[in-house]
Each structure stands twice: as structure tokens, then as C-alpha cells.
Amino acid sequence: DAATTPHGLACPAGVVSHTGLAGLALGGGYGWLARKWGLTCDHILAAQVVLADGSIVRASPDEHADLLWGLRGGGGNFGIVTRFRLRLRQVGTVHHQVGVYSLAEAAQALATYRVFAENQHPDMHAVGCLKVAGRQDWIPRSLWDQPALFLTAVWLGAPEQGPEAASALFDKAEPAGSRSRQLTYAELQALGDHGEPHGNRYFTKSCYLEDLTPEAVIAILASAQDVRSPLSSIDFEYLRGEITSVPDAASAFPRREAPYIYTASAQWKDPSQDAGNIAWTRSSVAQLELWHYGGAYVNYVQDEAATKVREVYREDRYDKLTALKAEYDPTNVLRSNQNIEPARAE
Ligand SMILES: Cc1cc2nc3c(=O)[nH]c(=O)nc-3n(C[C@H](O)[C@H](O)[C@H](O)COP(=O)(O)OP(=O)(O)OC[C@H]3O[C@@H](n4cnc5c(N)ncnc54)[C@H](O)[C@@H]3O)c2cc1C
Numbered sequence: 246d247a248a249t250t251p252h253g254l255a256c257p258a259g260v261v262s263h264t265g266l267a268g269l270a271l272g273g274g275y276g277w278l279a280r281k282w283g284l285t286c287d288h289i290l291a292a293q294v295v296l297a298d299g300s301i302v303r304a305s306p307d308e309h310a311d312l313l314w315g316l317r318g319g320g321g322n323f324g325i326v327t328r329f330r331l332r333l334r335q336v337g338t339v340h341h342q343v344g345v346y347s348l349a350e351a352a353q354a355l356a357t358y359r360v361f362a363e364n365q366h367p368d369m370h371a372v373g374c375l376k377v378a379g380r381q382d383w384i385p386r387s388l389w390d391q392p393a394l395f396l397t398a399v400w401l402g403a404p405e406q407g408p409e410a411a412s413a414l415f416d417k418a419e420p421a422g423s424r425s426r427q428l429t430y431a432e433l434q435a436l437g438d439h440g441e442p443h444g445n446r447y448f449t450k451s452c453y454l455e456d457l458t459p460e461a462v463i464a465i466l467a468s469a470q471d472v473r474s475p476l477s478s479i480d481f482e483y484l485r486g487e488i489t490s491v492p493d494a495a496s497a498f499p500r501r502e503a504p505y506i507y508t509a510s511a512q513w514k515d516p517s518q519d520a521g522n523i524a525w526t527r528s529s530v531a532q533l534e535l536w537h538y539g540g541a542y543v544n545y546v547q548d549e550a551a552t553k554v555r556e557v558y559r560e561d562r563y564d565k566l567t568a569l570k571a572e573y574d575p576t577n578v579l580r581s582n583q584n585i586e587p588a589r590a591e
Pocket residue numbers: 260261263264265266267268269270271272273274275276320321322324325326327441544545581582583
């Protein structure tokens with residue numbers, strides 16, 4: 246189950262690498278490549294779909310084009326996809342640079358991140374994470390086991406240009422410790438595996454943010470300090486780029502213009518701590534209400550009621566989706582999901 250990659254890194258087949266393509270693509274699909282090339286769902290060219298009545302159809306621009314529209318962001322509501330035709334992209338080696346900051350330095354670093362991220366080249370994708378620092382060599386001992394800010398820049402252009410491209414971030418916000426290296430795309434994707442092993446307990450809550458103002462940063466840092474488990478994390482990133490190049494009405498995926506996505510991910514081991522950890526994720530998102538952009542990413546909606554799914558898609562799009570659901574799954578056979586209910590016949 247484990248492999249060694251070209252750069253000698255062990256890639257245990259962990260929970261991130263195991264996360265499937267189908268659910269990710271049907272709900273949207275954010276990742277390192279989204280700012281450069283758009284969402285995964287924008288790469289669905291056609292699909293073979295088993296409908297709720299057992300019939301098999303092909304969704305493409307020429308056949309069941311309405312179904313193809315729904316598969317690009319509508320999740321698993323309309324049928325079981327048994328084959329995708331996807332547009333592929335060539336990704337070689339990427340430059341990966343990460344800097345760590347104490348919480349005392351974090352507000353200043355995030356002010357720099359905000360300017361950098363909102364002006365970054367489409368080949369750049371910079372993300373932030375607040376979590377308890379591990380004991381790696383490149384992290385200063387004073388930060389080991391302490392809540393800390395990690396800023397990561399991934400450069401998808403020529404790898405040798407990466408350090409220069411990331412310098413506007415890391416020269417201005419000089420980290421307490423940093424690591425810079427080249428990775429294959431598979432290695433990059435597997436980096437999170439060791440941090441999210443199978444068997445732990447997880448709960449995620451997410452929202453889009455309008456902006457990362459200094460006031461919002463204060464609230465985010467307070468939430469990082471309030472964390473209930475040393476395994477939990479807060480992740481955020483500036484989106485836009487090619488995500489916004491697809492017209493809003495062209496697919497079921499909503500909120501393409503959202504500037505930032507923010508996610509509080511609780512991870513813990515002991516079931517008796519469920520309530521406190523779940524409450525932390527909820528309050529982490531709720532206390533940012535002033536900066537909420539509206540809606541949420543459907544693949545990060547975990548346990549909310551149907552009203553939340555309606556809010557995710559917004560009223561106008563939701564009405565179109567319920568009509569589509571009535572056409573392809575009128576009795577709501579496929580309901581164990583972020584459910585879009587079929588429109589009722591008048
Ligand atoms: C560790 C981790 C990291 C993640 N990171 C990201 C990330 O970086 N970016 C991002 O966008 N998302 C991320 N996600 C969320 C991810 O997009 C969803 O969990 C997604 O549902 C995973 O797809 P899956 O095929 O594994 O779905 P499953 O868990 O197998 O299924 C979830 C739902 O997807 C639908 N579905 C799955 N397969 C099919 C199919 N063949 N046909 C029709 N419907 C189907 C169904 O509704 C099903 O209930 C992450 C999730 C995890 C657990």
C-alpha cells in the first residue's frame with residue numbers, strides 16, 4: 246500500500262490520496278490546479294450515467310446536455326456516473342515552498358499574504374493553514390507543538406522560476422522556518438496523507454469569505470487558539486483565477502466568483518470529545534459571519550438540512566436543479582447525498 250516516489254518520498258496510500266475522483270468532480274473540485282485551469286467539474290466532457298430507474302444514458306453536449314450541466318457541480322443527485330470523459334492537463338514537477346510563523350507574527354504575515362494572493366500569477370497558488378506545528382527539522386524548536394501559521398506557495402510554471410515567483414510573499418513576510426523543494430504532482434497531492442490518517446474522527450465546516458481584512462484575521466487567529474484538538478486545522482485560500490472564466494450559468498456549480506474559501510477541520514480520536522470538536526468547527530465559521538460571501542462549497546457541506554443545500558445553489562439555480570432532479574430521479578432514489586429534492590408536479 247506504500248510507494249516511493251521519484252524524489253524518494255514515501256507516499257502511503259492515505260486518506261487524501263484515497264479520496265475519489267467522482268464525488269470531487271461532480272461537486273466541483275478545488276485543488277492546486279484550479280486557479281490555473283479551473284474546477285475539476287469544468288473538465289467533465291461527457292459521462293456515462295446509470296439513472297435511478299436503471300437505464301443507462303450518455304451525457305454530453307449533444308445528448309442529455311441538461312444532465313451534463315447538472316453533473317458539473319450538482320453532485321451525485323442525478324445518477325451514478327460509471328464512466329467519465331475528462332479533459333486532462335499536463336503537470337510536471339512543481340516548486341513547493343512553505344514558511345511557518347508563530348501566532349504572534351501571524352497577523353502581519355497574513356496582511357502580506359492577502360496582497361500577494363489577490364495579485365498572484367495564474368501559475369501560483371498560495372494557501373494558508375493554522376495548526377499545531379510538528380517536530381520537523383525545518384521548524385524552529387520554539388514552535389514545536391505550538392499553534393502556528395503555515396503559508397504555502399505552489400508554482401506551476403517552470404520550477405526553477407518558483408523561488409523568484411514566491412519571493413514577494415516570503416521576502417516580505419519572512420518566516421521563522423521554511424522549506425523549499427521540487428515535487429511531482431503526485432507527491433504534492435499526497436503531502437496531506439500522513440496528517441489525515443484513516444480511523445480518526447473528522448468534522449468539517451466551511452464558508453466562502455469576501456475578504457481577509459485585519460479584523461477577520463483577528464477572529465481567525467482567536468479560533469486557532471481556541472482549538473480543541475491538536476490534530477485540527479484551519480485552512481484558507483484565495484480562489485478566483487480560471488475558476489471565474491466559465492460563465493456562471495454554464496454549469497450547476499454556484500459561486501464561482503467567491504474570493505476566499507475557509508475551512509475549519511476538526512480531527513480527534515476520542516468519541517467522548519465529539520461535541521466539543523464539532524462545536525469548535527461551527528463557531529469557527531459562525532464568528533466570521535461579517536465577512537461571509539454567501540453559500541458554501543457543496544462537497545464540504547456535511548450535515549446541514551435541505552435549506553442549506555438550497556442556499557448553496559441560490560434560489561434561481563436551485564429551482565433549475567429541482568426540475569432536473571424531477572426529470573432524472575423523480576422519486577429521489579439518490580438521496581443519501583447533499584440532496585436536491587425533485588420539483589413536485591403541479
Ligand atoms: C481528506 C479529504 C481531502 C479533501 N480535499 C478536497 C480538496 O482539496 N478539494 C475539494 O474540492 N474537495 C476535497 N475534499 C472533499 C471531496 O471533494 C468530497 O469528499 C468528495 O465527495 C470525494 O469524492 P468521493 O468520490 O471519494 O466521494 P464518496 O465519499 O465516495 O461519495 C460522496 C458522494 O459523492 C457522490 N458520488 C461519489 N461517486 C459517485 C458516482 N460515481 N456517481 C455519482 N455520484 C457519486 C455521491 O453523492 C456520494 O454520496 C476532500 C475530502 C477529504 C476526505
